[in-house]
Amino acid sequence: MDAGVRLAQQIEAMSQMLAEVEPASLRTSYLADPSAGNPVLQGSTATALVPRWNERPSGLWVPASSQEPAPIDLTAVFLTPEEIFGFRLTSGYTESQLQRLPLEGVLRFCAMVLNALAVPGASVASVDHGFVDLVFNEPVRSRVLNLLQDKTRRLLVPQAFMLLARMAMETSPDALPPEVMEEGDVVGALFALTQTMGVFPDSGPTIIGDRPGTLGRELIANQHFNHNWSVAGFLARYARRWLQLPTEHQGEPGVVDLSQAYRDSTGVQFESLAAVAGYLWMVTTSGRFVIEPGELAVLNIPTEQVEAALALISTDLPGMREAVRSQLPAHRTEWSFDPFQQWPVLRLSEDRLLILDPRHLLNRAFGWLPMWDIKFPPPGHTKPAGHRKLAARAESTLRHLSEVYVSEVLHKITGDEGTTRRVYDDAELRVAFTAQGQRIADAAIDYPGTWIVIEVTTSQLRREAVTAVPGESQIEDIDKLLEELDQIDATIAALRRDEAALTGTSAIADRRYLPLLVLPEGFPVNPVTLTVIRERARARGLFQAPDTDPVEIVDIEELEMIEGIQEESGPSMLDILRSKQSGSLRNAAVRDHIFHVMRLHPNRPVRQSDLLEAALKPLADALPRPPQGQSRRENG
Structure with missing residues (x-):
């Protein structure tokens, strides 16, 4: 076959691919741009509405534009003075302005915004826009509103207001002295702080291993403060x-x-x-x-x-x-x-x-x-x-009852009531595994094919750790958590050896184990802390067997989210944790996976309604009762 015939066949094949199924009358009725980045449907010159598709691990094909978020997509970045005003503010601007601002006025300014942000259900974007309308004139107003069109940008940062209040306590007078003819610029004083917040001469390593470094230390403090x-x-x-x-x-x-x-x-x-x-x-x-x-x-x-x-x-x-x-x-x-x-x-x-x-x-x-x-x-x-x-007994009581509360939530999550048995608490684990020196976790949940083994600890990061004080406090606190992980690992080994001692029935083949650490008082879970904990656990030889999944960490509110999901007949706790480990936010907090990958927004558990009423009962009893026949709402 000569070159001319081969070329004619190739042209015909391309013609069939591009226009075979397209009516001839349609071909001249519009223009098509078959350029790179604008693919067309096969057999047509019509541009594809969804240009690219990706296959998820489940086999589902989804538009490439619907990619799951990465951890960095969950962060928000505050606006700087240069972006807001068009120029940088001078060094020391905050201090110089606070010296000409009465202390109470600065505190009221900070409280105005911090209270607006803390109202239950408040929209951060709405508070930002309200502040813009209140304090900025044109052209700054329009510039800031345009910048806030990017949903990852923020104007009002709670940390900055707290820093301004703290600096005012040290710098601002109770009242302006007579020689001060004009008050300082409280808005400029606020935003001048953002020029230096989070700026360090050495941010430390950018690749995280078994230590958080300077940047990781700041991320931990940031997440703890803003939680x-x-x-x-x-x-x-x-x-x-x-x-x-x-x-x-x-x-x-x-x-x-x-x-x-x-x-x-x-x-x-x-x-x-x-x-x-x-x-x-x-x-x-x-x-x-x-x-x-x-x-x-x-x-x-x-x-x-x-x-x-x-x-x-x-x-x-x-x-x-x-x-x-x-x-x-x-x-x-x-x-x-x-x-x-x-x-x-x-x-x-x-x-x-x-x-x-x-x-x-x-x-x-x-x-x-x-x-x-x-x-x-x-x-x-x-x-x-x-x-x-x-005092020691009171603190011990609160810690113990916090663990009891977690156990109650676990039983609610699994529907472990009546003859159904899925949650085994530490008492049953201790009876089953009696070897001398055996370390026992607080609970184990029997899911089909998988045990979730749980340790609950009320340990909290020390003040030095949550406020990013340079030193070893964060590593020392994380190492304390590793002692809790050791109890999970020992319990997994006991289950692997003789599950029947606990359940009374032989173990099924191919059991898997998922270690779960519950911190009721919260812990800043992010790619830094989870990586550090998993790396330090690996160095101790914990959770290294092929049948054991990476350790997950949750707080009590995340457990209650899962409880609410169960009440709505949603995916099980095992399904949620497993999907997280294969998702784009595998190294973020469980709540981030629930909100941003699973796109679930669970209602609070039903049982919390009665508990909320009990919490507010002292206030309800102390408030004056409305006149007979008139509701309190009608009474204002």
Whole structure:
């Protein structure tokens, strides 16, 4: 076949491929651009609407544009002064402006935004846009709004407002001196901070192994500071751990009544603290962050109890100045806000109260921090006899009951009720595996073909670790978690040897094991921390058998998300964890996989409704009752 005939055949083949199925009348009715990046449908000159497809591991073909997110896609980047104003602000601009701004005015400015961001269900984008309309004129206003069209950009950064408040405590006067004719620029002072936030001479290694490095240390502190709990879930867990479980487990060795321990150690009724803090938080949800003088008098609580509760969670501005200035320089980083977390309520002039950040208020009264009051009673209160032992037993009780609560959630997740048996707690594991020196995990869940082996620890990162203080604190805290992982590994080995000792039936072939570490108080899971933990576990020889999956880490809220998914007949916990390990966010937190890869938005578990009511009962009982026949809502 000569070259001319071969060329004619090739042309005919191309013609059939491009236009064989296309009506001749259609070919002249439009223009086609068969250029690179604009593929056409076979047999036609029509441009394909979906140019490329990718095959997922499941075999499903999806448009290439619907790629699963990578961890970096979950990050947001704040705008810099150069982007906002068109130029960089001078070095020292924040300090120079704060010297010409009254302290209370700066605090009100910070509280305005921090409270708006903390309102349940608030849209960060809406708060950003509202701030733009409030403080910027043209052409800056339009420039910023255009930049915010990129959904990965942010204008308002909570860390910057906390840093501004901390710096104002050190720099701003109580009132402007007479010689100052013009107040400083609080907006510029705020955004000048972003020029230096997170900037370090040496960011450390960019490839993460078994140590986080400088950059990893900052990521851990950033994620810890910006982590937001569901308020409803947070209050529900408070009701169960602090109020209900101590009563249900009274009489057990080592368990104490936490409410009684709090009252004995502080002189404050636990219900009074809940009512006062609950009222202050309720006010912030309506958009107010300053409580007027005498407003708390509406509560049906003795005045001395209101004042005693306030004394625990508040301080005046001179007291906060002293607390901020007394922080050790070596422990002061861009994430160090301990005084504001200990005293989230600030006493202003004329007996007004200011809530700087409602998140700190909730954690101070309904999280772990009430234990701080038990361990360190207020100076004016006489410690009860045997106080040190009482405080130790109270902390041990809260840790134990936190583990009990996790067990309850696991049983709810698996539907382990009646004759169905899937969750084995540590008591059953200890009975089954009695070898001397055998280490036992807290629970094991029997799924078809797979055991999820679980250890629960209430250990929390130390202040040095969560505030990115240079040193070994983060590695030391992670190494403590490895001791918990060792218990999981030992339990997996016991199950592998003799599963029937626990279940009473022979093990099926090809069993797999998935280690799961539960930290009820939270842990910043990200590609850095998960890589470091897995690498350090590998160095210890943990979870290296071919039948064992990589370790996963969850907090209690993620478990409750899975509980909510189960109530909606969604995928099982095993399915969720397995799909995460093969997904694009395999090294991120479980919640990120649920939200951004599985695209699930679970409702809170049904049982939390009653718990939320129990948590708010002290406030409901303290609020004045509306006139008979008139609802409280009608009464305003």
